[in-house]
Amino acid sequence: MDKYYFASDGSYGLLDDGSVIAYTDKWTLADWEEIENSLDSERAFIARGIFHKYQKESLAEMRKLGGYFDFSNEELEAERNAGN
Secondary structure, eight states, X not given: OOOEEEOTTSOEEEOOTTOOOOOOTTXXXXXXXXXXXXOHHHHHHHHHHHHHHTHHHHHHHHHHXXXXXXXXXXXXXXXXHHTO
16 A cells, blocks of 8 residues: 655655654754765655664654654664663
């Protein structure tokens, strides 16, 4: 089943396995500079790394949004074991 994103600016597109939707309220100026200064081909990887930095804080919010996000089985198992 295909998944698409629809943004408030009217843009939309296919949400593929490499896509990252991230809750960014905790991101710092340095985080955004890293995103802005990255190559297009690296941006999703970098965004995923920044997201994981704040993952524990934003996991509940991401679930509320119902967005696609990529967690490894080890991360999901660690969350279950932590009682979250």
